[in-house]
Amino acid sequence: MxxxxxxxxxxxxxxxxxxxxxxxxxxxxxxxxxxxxxxTYRIAHLIDYHQVxxxxxxxxxxxxxxxxxxxxxxxxIVGPSEAKNLWMGTxxxxxxxxxxxxxxxxxxxSNFTIYDTEDQAKVINNxxxxxxxxxEIYKPKSVARRISAFKNALITPEEYQRSPExxxxxxxxxxxxxxxxxxxxxxxxxxxxxxxxxxLLLNTYMLLRKFPDVLAKYQDRFRYIMVxxxxxxxxxxxxxxxxxxxxxxxxxxxxxxxxxxxxxxGANIKNILNFQRDYEDVQVFKLEQNYRSxxxxxxxxxxxxxxxxxxxxxxxxxxxxxxxxxxxxKTVSDNDEGNYVARMIFEKHMTNHLPYESFAILxxxxxxxxxxxxxxxxxxxxxxxxxxxxxYQRKEVKDVLAYFRLTINPKDxxxxxxxxxxxxxxxxxxxxxxxxxxxxxxxxxIWEACQxxxxxxxxxxxxxxxxxxxxxxxxxxxxRVLTQKGDAFEVAGHIAKSSxxxxxxxxDKTPEGVSRYENIEELLNSVKEFTENQKEIEDGNPSLxxxxxxxxxxxxxxxxxxxxxxxxxxxxxxLAKGLEFPVVFIVGLEESLFPSMMxxxxxxxxxEERRLFYVALTRAEKEAYxxxxxxxxxxxxLIDCEPSRFLEEIDERYLNILTPDFSPFTGPDTSLPxxxxxxxxxxxxxxxxxxxxxxxxKNLKRVRPTQESEGNFEALTNVEVGERVKHQRFGMGTxxxxxxxxxxxxxxxxxxxxxxxxxxxxFAKLERVNA
DNA sequence: ATTTTACAAATTTTT
DNA sequence: TTTGTAAAAT
Numbered sequence: 001m002x003x004x005x006x007x008x009x010x011x012x013x014x015x016x017x018x019x020x021x022x023x024x025x026x027x028x029x030x031x032x033x034x035x036x037x038x039x040t041y042r043i044a045h046l047i048d049y050h051q052v053x054x055x056x057x058x059x060x061x062x063x064x065x066x067x068x069x070x071x072x073x074x075x076x077i078v079g080p081s082e083a084k085n086l087w088m089g090t091x092x093x094x095x096x097x098x099x100x101x102x103x104x105x106x107x108x109x110s111n112f113t114i115y116d117t118e119d120q121a122k123v124i125n126n127x128x129x130x131x132x133x134x135x136e137i138y139k140p141k142s143v144a145r146r147i148s149a150f151k152n153a154l155i156t157p158e159e160y161q162r163s164p165e166x167x168x169x170x171x172x173x174x175x176x177x178x179x180x181x182x183x184x185x186x187x188x189x190x191x192x193x194x195x196x197x198x199x200l201l202l203n204t205y206m207l208l209r210k211f212p213d214v215l216a217k218y219q220d221r222f223r224y225i226m227v228x229x230x231x232x233x234x235x236x237x238x239x240x241x242x243x244x245x246x247x248x249x250x251x252x253x254x255x256x257x258x259x260x261x262x263x264x265x266g267a268n269i270k271n272i273l274n275f276q277r278d279y280e281d282v283q284v285f286k287l288e289q290n291y292r293s294x295x296x297x298x299x300x301x302x303x304x305x306x307x308x309x310x311x312x313x314x315x316x317x318x319x320x321x322x323x324x325x326x327x328x329x330k331t332v333s334d335n336d337e338g339n340y341v342a343r344m345i346f347e348k349h350m351t352n353h354l355p356y357e358s359f360a361i362l363x364x365x366x367x368x369x370x371x372x373x374x375x376x377x378x379x380x381x382x383x384x385x386x387x388x389x390x391x392y393q394r395k396e397v398k399d400v401l402a403y404f405r406l407t408i409n410p411k412d413x414x415x416x417x418x419x420x421x422x423x424x425x426x427x428x429x430x431x432x433x434x435x436x437x438x439x440x441x442x443x444x445x446i447w448e449a450c451q452x453x454x455x456x457x458x459x460x461x462x463x464x465x466x467x468x469x470x471x472x473x474x475x476x477x478x479x480r481v482l483t484q485k486g487d488a489f490e491v492a493g494h495i496a497k498s499s500x501x502x503x504x505x506x507x508d509k510t511p512e513g514v515s516r517y518e519n520i521e522e523l524l525n526s527v528k529e530f531t532e533n534q535k536e537i538e539d540g541n542p543s544l545x546x547x548x549x550x551x552x553x554x555x556x557x558x559x560x561x562x563x564x565x566x567x568x569x570x571x572x573x574x575l576a577k578g579l580e581f582p583v584v585f586i587v588g589l590e591e592s593l594f595p596s597m598m599x600x601x602x603x604x605x606x607x608e609e610r611r612l613f614y615v616a617l618t619r620a621e622k623e624a625y626x627x628x629x630x631x632x633x634x635x636x637x638l639i640d641c642e643p644s645r646f647l648e649e650i651d652e653r654y655l656n657i658l659t660p661d662f663s664p665f666t667g668p669d670t671s672l673p674x675x676x677x678x679x680x681x682x683x684x685x686x687x688x689x690x691x692x693x694x695x696x697x698k699n700l701k702r703v704r705p706t707q708e709s710e711g712n713f714e715a716l717t718n719v720e721v722g723e724r725v726k727h728q729r730f731g732m733g734t735x736x737x738x739x740x741x742x743x744x745x746x747x748x749x750x751x752x753x754x755x756x757x758x759x760x761x762x763f764a765k766l767e768r769v770n771a
Numbered sequence: 772a773t774t775t776t777a778c779a780a781a782t783t784t785t786t
Numbered sequence: 787t788t789t790g791t792a793a794a795a796t
Contacts, residue, residue, distance in 0.1 A: 062786095063786095090786070091786080092786050093786095116786090117785085117786090197785090197786050198786090200786085201786095261784075262784080262785075262786090264783080264784060264785085265784085265785060265786075364783070364784075365782060365783055365784075366782085366783085366784085367782055367783095387784095387785085421772095424772090424773085426772070427772095428772050428773080429772085430772080553786075555785080555786065556785080556786095572783090572784065572785090573784080574783090574784050574785065575784090575785085593782095593783090594783095596782090596783050596784080597782090597783085598783060598784095599783080608784095609783095612784080633787080634782075635780090635781065635782075635787080636781095636787040636788080637787090
């Protein structure tokens with residue numbers, strides 16, 4: 001594709017934004033206005049037309065998936081060898097990459113661990129316990145939120161102590177020791193060689209501020225900077241971008257104030273509202289033509305968002321057809337809501353021949369997915385849930401990962417605590433407490449304390465336990481040696497086996513245990529896949545370090561794969577940002593659910609909820625359905641619900657309000673007479689108890705005790721060479737070889753799309769395909 | 772040190 | 787309803 005070709009595909013406003021390559025540029029991009037297209041072509045244009053070196057372009061996106069897709073599109077214009085040099089990714093992943101290079105400046109090891117929310121909570125919990133504070137007053141969650149807020153505002157523990165206002169705020173909240181906890185938390189993370197998500201930003205900022213030569217280096221490298229979803233940047237991100245752009249001034253931010261929905265994690269909508277004040281001679285472009293949605297949807301969304309006070313003026317319009325009115329439907333209960341949605345999807349799928357991937361069900365809270373899942377499953381409608389408990393957060397997966405983490409960075413205290421006695425080694429809480437005391441006293445990590453027999457002795461740990469600890473240390477050390485030679489897959493496989501975890505899981509024959517075992521297999525598969533991919537790439541890195549780096553910053557939105565074709569998407573509205581679907585169901589439009597209870601206190605919060613609804617509505621291309629239930633299960637109790645105020649805020653001419661008659665004689669399934677209702681409820685019980693009692697697998701393989709696994713059971717193990725088979729995830733393939741026998745029988749399968757895989761037949765959910 | 776039992780708490784959204 | 791934590795028992 002040459003210059004003329006891609007410029008021709010743009011409308012005047014888009015084209016102007018693409019061609020304005022110098023100086024500060026702000027693009028206000030209404031929903032569905034072709035923002036990604038502008039960003040893509042702008043970068044391609046820089047490289048292709050202005051001969052800018054791809055190494056000098058930094059592009060910060062909202063998800064890594066978005067970055068990957070954009071890179072592919074750019075590659076098609078400028079060629080893959082050039083495109084691969086682009087710096088593209090989320091703030092967190094790009095800055096983690098920089099921090100790995102520069103970590104010694106800040107006193108961190110370059111293989112620092114990235115703590116997720118769970119690790120963070122555990123550290124805080126430990127500190128609260130050690131200082132014997134009342135955790136009714138110092139709620140770990142609120143402490144974590146508070147610390148996160150400090151970091152996003154770039155406040156250090158020292159600055160905290162110097163600020164009377166902050167100290168008073170916490171004293172007023174009966175938490176006068178907040179500053180001490182904050183300091184202890186930072187200290188502990190530092191000693192563990194670990195950064196949390198906020199640290200990735202904060203430390204990048206500190207790095208650039210304290211070391212002018214580092215700043216100069218990156219200023220000089222990133223001569224063209226682009227920031228997507230600028231309305232969702234926080235203060236730290238704002239300052240980092242500003243610092244980096246300070247030399248060349250070629251900064252282009254793209255965003256939509258109407259879609260700012262991340263204030264709760266520190267995003268500051270003022271960043272976009274004040275951009276013109278912050279930079280000189282800003283060129284502003286407004287993309288107001290919506291290419292995505294029908295006139296009805298655009299009109300409805302406009303009428304809704306006009307209720308917000310804080311916004312930049314813009315007029316989103318569309319050339320598309322008027323389309324169907326938006327349906328509002330009231331149901332009796334949350335289960336009923338699920339049935340309605342499932343029935344509508346089924347009907348539309350059958351009568352209009354819409355594939356299942358055309359549908360999305362969006363909700364405010366993850367908890368709402370349950371009712372939807374039940375209903376979809378009952379109708380055998382395939383679906384995929386995004387978010388919720390992700391694969392990498394599952395307990396058993398984190399256990400294995402903790403061994404990996406400890407191998408890479410033995411100072412990682414949370415990983416240490418997690419696995420030092422798992423599988424059981426006779427090292428219990430008492431020992432751990434003693435270790436903590438001595439580590440704190442000496443100002444070293446627990447690991448370092450374990451390496452020093454003198455310290456163990458002085459901690460009052462008895463001889464047998466000392467030996468156990470030393471055995472553990474030796475074991476981890478041996479893994480470390482292995483990482484010097486082996487690739488991620490070799491090391492991971494060895495660790496999983498020799499740590500005893502595999503044995504631990506395989507001994508458990510309960511359905512939960514089997515599911516856990518499968519998840520570990522799945523994890524090792526993904527290590528294998530990663531290793532192989534890295535080996536194929538020219539300068540790929542197949543080490544375990546690289547794998548863990550990849551895993552740490554994977555986001556829920558990043559994980560979609562090919563096998564999501566033909567599936568209905570279920571996700572929170574937050575996760576739906578940036579996506580679009582022909583038909584969208586927004587469920588649970590009830591007061592104190594959406595808008596959420598927490599947001600009803602202040603106008604600013606309420607406006608954010610309204611923007612959230614705006615985002616939800618504008619995901620729809622052709623049709624939108626809004627549902628609300630009269631009753632809903634919450635906290636295990638049935639509660640009454642009022643329709644959301646947002647429903648009244650949409651201009652009526654776009655609406656089609658169904659006021660269904662709830663007598664048992666009308667609609668076939670919409671409302672259920674009480675007898676059937678209770679019968680259904682009792683019928684539900686046994687199935688629910690069949691579910692793994694641990695958190696049900698939300699993302700990858702969901703264990704479905706009923707249909708699938710039993711249905712094809714005979715077909716699983718007796719495949720033969722040359723046969724055509726179908727795998728849930730990998731698609732179609734041909735069996736090329738068999739290995740092992742009995743329960744360990746494996747098949748080597750050449751898949752049409754993903755190449756050769758070796759699968760344990762016991763677990764691979766294969767289907768025979770008749771040629 | 773580990774297992775069992777009982778009881779409380781939880782639901783906003785995520786990198 | 788489910789999940790996690792604290793106390794009590796082995």
